[in-house]
Amino acid sequence: MIIIAGMKVSSFIFLGMACFSAAFIDAISGGGGLITVPAYLASGLPPHIALGTNKMAACFSASSSFAKFAMSGKINWDLVKKSVMFSFIGAVLGVITVVKFIETKYLYPIAIIMLFGVLIYTVYNKNIGYKNEFMGLTSKNIKYAILMAFTLGFYDGFFGPGTGSFLIFALIKIFKFDFTNASGNAKVYNLASNIGSIIMFSIFGKANYMLALLIGLIMMVGGFLGAKVAVKKGSQFIKPVFLTITIIVLTKMILESIFHIDVVGKIVELFS
Numbered sequence: 001m002i003i004i005a006g007m008k009v010s011s012f013i014f015l016g017m018a019c020f021s022a023a024f025i026d027a028i029s030g031g032g033g034l035i036t037v038p039a040y041l042a043s044g045l046p047p048h049i050a051l052g053t054n055k056m057a058a059c060f061s062a063s064s065s066f067a068k069f070a071m072s073g074k075i076n077w078d079l080v081k082k083s084v085m086f087s088f089i090g091a092v093l094g095v096i097t098v099v100k101f102i103e104t105k106y107l108y109p110i111a112i113i114m115l116f117g118v119l120i121y122t123v124y125n126k127n128i129g130y131k132n133e134f135m136g137l138t139s140k141n142i143k144y145a146i147l148m149a150f151t152l153g154f155y156d157g158f159f160g161p162g163t164g165s166f167l168i169f170a171l172i173k174i175f176k177f178d179f180t181n182a183s184g185n186a187k188v189y190n191l192a193s194n195i196g197s198i199i200m201f202s203i204f205g206k207a208n209y210m211l212a213l214l215i216g217l218i219m220m221v222g223g224f225l226g227a228k229v230a231v232k233k234g235s236q237f238i239k240p241v242f243l244t245i246t247i248i249v250l251t252k253m254i255l256e257s258i259f260h261i262d263v264v265g266k267i268v269e270l271f272s
Contacts, residue, residue, distance in 0.1 A: 006208060014039075022219070023219035026062075026065070026164055027224075029245045031248070036058065040054050045208065048206040049208060053211055053215075057219050064221070079137060079175070082146075092199070094155065094159075095200035097154075114162075116250060118169045129182065132178040156197065
C-alpha cells in the first residue's frame with residue numbers, strides 16, 4: 001500500500017482535489033473551509049490536527065490569491081495597515097480558546113444565524129456590491145474595521161467556516177466596496193488570521209506538517225487561479241458565486257448540527 005504524508009494515496013488524491021477546488025472557490029467568494037475541514041476529518045485526522053493542518057495549507061492559497069489581488073490593485077493598503085494586525089491577534093486568541101477551553105460545536109448556532117442574516121440581506125438588497133462606492137477612510141469606519149478584523153480573526157482561529165463570506169459582506173457594508181475590491185481586501189485579513197492560527201497550532205503541536213506542505217502547494221495553484229478569475233470577471237460574477245457558496249455553507253452547517261450528516265465526509269470515504 002502506497003502512503004503519502006501518513007495517508008493512503010487514494011485518500012491523498014481526493015483530498016488534493018477537494019482542497020484545490022476549495023482554494024479556487026475561496027479566492028472568489030470565501031467558503032473554502034466548507035470543503036477542506038470535513039475532508040481532513042474524513043481522512044482520519046483528529047479534529048485539532050485537522051484544523052491545524054487545514055490552516056497551514058490554506059495559508060498557501062491565501063498567499064497566492066492575495067498576491068493576485070494585490071497585483072491587480074484591488075487592495076486598499078491604507079485600510080489594511082491600520083487594522084489587519086487585529087485579525088492576527090484575534091486568530092491567536094481563537095486558537096487558544098478552541099484548543100484549551102471550548103469545542104467548536106458551540107459556535108454552530110451563532111454562525112448559522114449570522115450566515116442566514118448575510119444571505120437574506122444580500123438577496124434583498126439586489127444592488128449591493130455591484131458598484132464600488134468607497135468614499136475614503138474615517139475614524140468611524142476604521143474603528144469598525146478593527147472590530148471586524150478582531151472578531152472575524154477570532155472566529156477564523158476558533159472555528160473557520162464562512163469567514164471569507166463574513167469578511168466580504170462586512171467590507172461591503174462598512175466601506176461600500178464592490179465585490180471585487182471586498183474580495184481582495186478580505187484576503188489580507190484572511191491571510192493574517194491564517195498566519196496567527198498557524199503559529200499557535202504549531203506551538204501546540206496540532207498539525208501534520210508534511211501533509212500541510214503538499215496540500216498547500218496544490219491549494220496555492222487553486223487560489224491564484226480563483227483570484228485571477230475573480231479579477232477578470234468582476235462583481236457581476238462574484239456576487240452569484242458568493243450567494244451560492246453562502247447557501248451551501250449554511251445548508252451544510254444546518255445538516256451537521258441538526259441531522260449530523262457530513263456529506264463531504266461520506267464522499268471522501270468512497271475514495272478511502
